[in-house]
Amino acid sequence: MLKSVIVDEHGISVLEEVYERIITHVLNLEEFMKQCILTVMSSVTSGDENRKISRGRRSSSLDEEAGVGDNMGEVPLKKGPWTAAEDAILLEYVNKHGQGNWNAVQKYSGLARCGKSCRLRWANHLRPDLKKGAITEEEENRILELHAKMGNKWARMAAELPGRTDNEIKNYWNTRVKRMQRAGLPIYPPELCQRLLNGNQESQNVGPLTIEASQQDDLSQMDNFDIPNEDFKTFKFLHDPSLEPSIFDMPESNLFEQSLDPSHSYDYLFQSIYHSKRPRKSEMIYNSFGSCTSNVPLFDQYDNYSTEKIYDYPRFSPPFDPVLNTSNQFHGDNINGSHAMLNGNISSSVPEFGAMKMELPSLQYTETQHGSWGMSASSLPRLDSVDTLIQSPPIESIPSDLISPQSSGLLEEIVYNSKMLRDSNNDLFCPDITGTTNEAAGSSTLYHPFKTEWDEQGEPNSPLGQSAVSVLTDYTPISSVDGSQSIETTQDHDDKLEALTQIPNSYMKKENLEQIDFSQRPDALFDLSWFGNDTEYGINQFDLKDALTALIVEESKGDLGEDDKGNLGEDGKGNQ
DNA sequence: AATAGGTGCAACCGCCCGAAA
DNA sequence: TTTTCGGGCGGTTGCACCTAT
Numbered sequence: 333m334l335k336s337v338i339v340d341e342h343g344i345s346v347l348e349e350v351y352e353r354i355i356t357h358v359l360n361l362e363e364f365m366k367q368c369i370l371t372v373m374s375s376v377t378s379g380d381e382n383r384k385i386s387r388g389r390r391s392s393s394l395d396e397e398a399g400v401g402d403n404m405g406e407v408p409l410k411k412g413p414w415t416a417a418e419d420a421i422l423l424e425y426v427n428k429h430g431q432g433n434w435n436a437v438q439k440y441s442g443l444a445r446c447g448k449s450c451r452l453r454w455a456n457h458l459r460p461d462l463k464k465g466a467i468t469e470e471e472e473n474r475i476l477e478l479h480a481k482m483g484n485k486w487a488r489m490a491a492e493l494p495g496r497t498d499n500e501i502k503n504y505w506n507t508r509v510k511r512m513q514r515a516g517l518p519i520y521p522p523e524l525c526q527r528l529l530n531g532n533q534e535s536q537n538v539g540p541l542t543i544e545a546s547q548q549d550d551l552s553q554m555d556n557f558d559i560p561n562e563d564f565k566t567f568k569f570l571h572d573p574s575l576e577p578s579i580f581d582m583p584e585s586n587l588f589e590q591s592l593d594p595s596h597s598y599d600y601l602f603q604s605i606y607h608s609k610r611p612r613k614s615e616m617i618y619n620s621f622g623s624c625t626s627n628v629p630l631f632d633q634y635d636n637y638s639t640e641k642i643y644d645y646p647r648f649s650p651p652f653d654p655v656l657n658t659s660n661q662f663h664g665d666n667i668n669g670s671h672a673m674l675n676g677n678i679s680s681s682v683p684e685f686g687a688m689k690m691e692l693p694s695l696q697y698t699e700t701q702h703g704s705w706g707m708s709a710s711s712l713p714r715l716d717s718v719d720t721l722i723q724s725p726p727i728e729s730i731p732s733d734l735i736s737p738q739s740s741g742l743l744e745e746i747v748y749n750s751k752m753l754r755d756s757n758n759d760l761f762c763p764d765i766t767g768t769t770n771e772a773a774g775s776s777t778l779y780h781p782f783k784t785e786w787d788e789q790g791e792p793n794s795p796l797g798q799s800a801v802s803v804l805t806d807y808t809p810i811s812s813v814d815g816s817q818s819i820e821t822t823q824d825h826d827d828k829l830e831a832l833t834q835i836p837n838s839y840m841k842k843e844n845l846e847q848i849d850f851s852q853r854p855d856a857l858f859d860l861s862w863f864g865n866d867t868e869y870g871i872n873q874f875d876l877k878d879a880l881t882a883l884i885v886e887e888s889k890g891d892l893g894e895d896d897k898g899n900l901g902e903d904g905k906g907n908q
Numbered sequence: 909a910a911t912a913g914g915t916g917c918a919a920c921c922g923c924c925c926g927a928a929a
Numbered sequence: 930t931t932t933t934c935g936g937g938c939g940g941t942t943g944c945a946c947c948t949a950t
Contacts, residue, residue: 413919413943447918456919487937498937499919506944507916514915707950 410444415454422450423458456497461494467504475501476524589639 340750410418425441431454432449443450456462467475471493486498486505493501514521 351930411921432935447934448936452920455936483936503919505919510915 409438409446409449411449414445414457418445419453419458422453425450426458427456457501461495462497465498467500471496472504472508473524475505477518477528479505480520480524480528 414422421443422437422442422445424444429436429440433453434454437443437447437450438445445453474488474493478492482488484505486502486503489501490496490498509519665823
């Protein structure tokens with residue numbers, strides 16, 4: 333074509349030699365030109381491309397991932413919205429080469445996109461089996477059920493919703509959560525809760541809603557948790573008494589995994605704890621029970637992050653959010669019988685919650701609610717109900733052997749750390765918990781398998797804006813609830829909590845543990861061996877049970893506000 | 909009718925992880 | 930042990946649409 337054009341315009345005799353020379357260069361430049369043309373095409377066909385591409389963050393990881401550094405001098409990888417031309421190229425590539433090996437797309441098709449971008453584009457938009465259009469009512473119900481079971485496991489949910497992508501489901505969910513919150517409606521319809529409840533009552537039927545229950549049974553085999561003492565020595569309950577949930581606020585797993593099954597003993601106490609997500613390194617200090625292998629009171633760490641942090645273990649140490657607490661707009665008394673109104677994931681851009689993050693596994697609680705699970709009634713809770721303090725829906729059974737803690741749930745981490753610690757042949761019981769706070773904090777790093785980046789770097793500020801050092805030092809194991817930093821609503825509560833949580837360090841010495849009066853100081857339990865048959869410290873399970881019950885009753889009696897009592901009484905669900 | 913603000917949604921980026929090479 | 934790759938998920942952005950003023 334080039335030749336004919338030249339001939340037509342200028343005549344062969346003049347340009348033939350020129351053509352011969354040019355063509356050799358053209359051949360050499362073919363690949364380069366191809367990419368240039370693609371780039372130009374993209375720019376032309378999308379008027380606002382440049383703006384979008386240039387806006388905002390510049391990728392580092394993607395550039396690295398795509399090997400941009402190696403492509404210096406070549407066409408830079410494009411970002412931003414895909415054009416029709418790009419889609420066509422990608423489609424052609426997939427048709428020709430099949431899916432996978434996405435990084436080869438650029439190589440073979442000349443598409444100036446990194447492999448990941450190609451994969452996402454294909455998976456979310458170009459896949460032929462994608463179902464376009466609004467989420468149907470049927471799908472919506474399915475999503476609700478799946479979310480109740482799985483939490484924010486969008487990919488898993490998508491696997492059960494043909495034609496829908498994880499991203500689509502996530503977006504839908506987030507939007508729904510926002511909408512329901514504004515409307516003051518429960519995230520999970522009471523009917524769904526009831527249905528799930530009934531479904532479970534009907535037994536161990538194999539079905540979509542009971543599969544995980546059966547998986548959970550696997551966990552029940554793990555009777556002999558050998559949790560190192562230190563794993564729980566800093567564990568304590570802090571809860572906002574004004575945020576007592578109703579039974580309908582109970583996690584589903586509690587409803588039909590524990591509450592209905594009187595056979596559950598506290599062997600199950602931690603059987604189904606799991607992460608709502610894989611904790612990122614920077615979050616591990618907050619999320620991981622690995623933290624508990626240190627002397628850092630894990631749950632206290634949340635106290636100062638009321639607006640910045642999600643509580644992957646919302647059963648403990650609910651932060652006090654003065655805004656929410658004042659407005660009281662999301663309390664259980666707002667909608668009786670509703671499930672966690674804040675449940676679910678929500679964009680941090682939602683103004684009414686500030687930067688509060690809402691990543692929750694199924695039927696988990698936000699910080700506005702989780703503080704007092706199982707303490708919703710003045711009646712004496714069965715020890716079973718203690719489960720409800722700590723449990724969230726199960727995801728998977730725990731293999732008998734260890735799995736990586738970084739992708740696993742809390743229980744897995746507990747077990748993992750337990751084994752790690754046990755296997756280490758070190759005397760890890762209280763590395764020196766009689767030492768000072770700082771010492772404890774310092775030593776903690778020795779046993780903390782998941783040091784954070786800012787730990788390692790001595791970074792003074794955590795990702796939450798809170799001094800990491802202060803996190804480690806502000807809280808003395810068990811013994812420090814700093815009044816100035818307490819999130820509790822009243823000074824009275826502060827005082828009580830302080831009294832409850834102050835144990836002379838001498839008590840923590842092994843030889844003195846027998847002296848602890850657990851009926852008076854049940855919180856001391858959390859510093860001891862909870863599991864297995866560890867009676868090394870003169871504590872058997874019955875003692876633990878009694879003491880734990882005493883703690884809960886004490887807390888619930890003292891902290892349950894009148895309003896909450898009334899609400900609980902009205903719906904009659906608080907006694908379960 | 910024009911405008912501003914709120915909302916819903918699609919689409920993308922960034923960080924992280926596990927598996928495989 | 931390190932690197933690469935595919936994948937998961939949280940978060941963000943921009944735009945279209947709606948509604949109140």
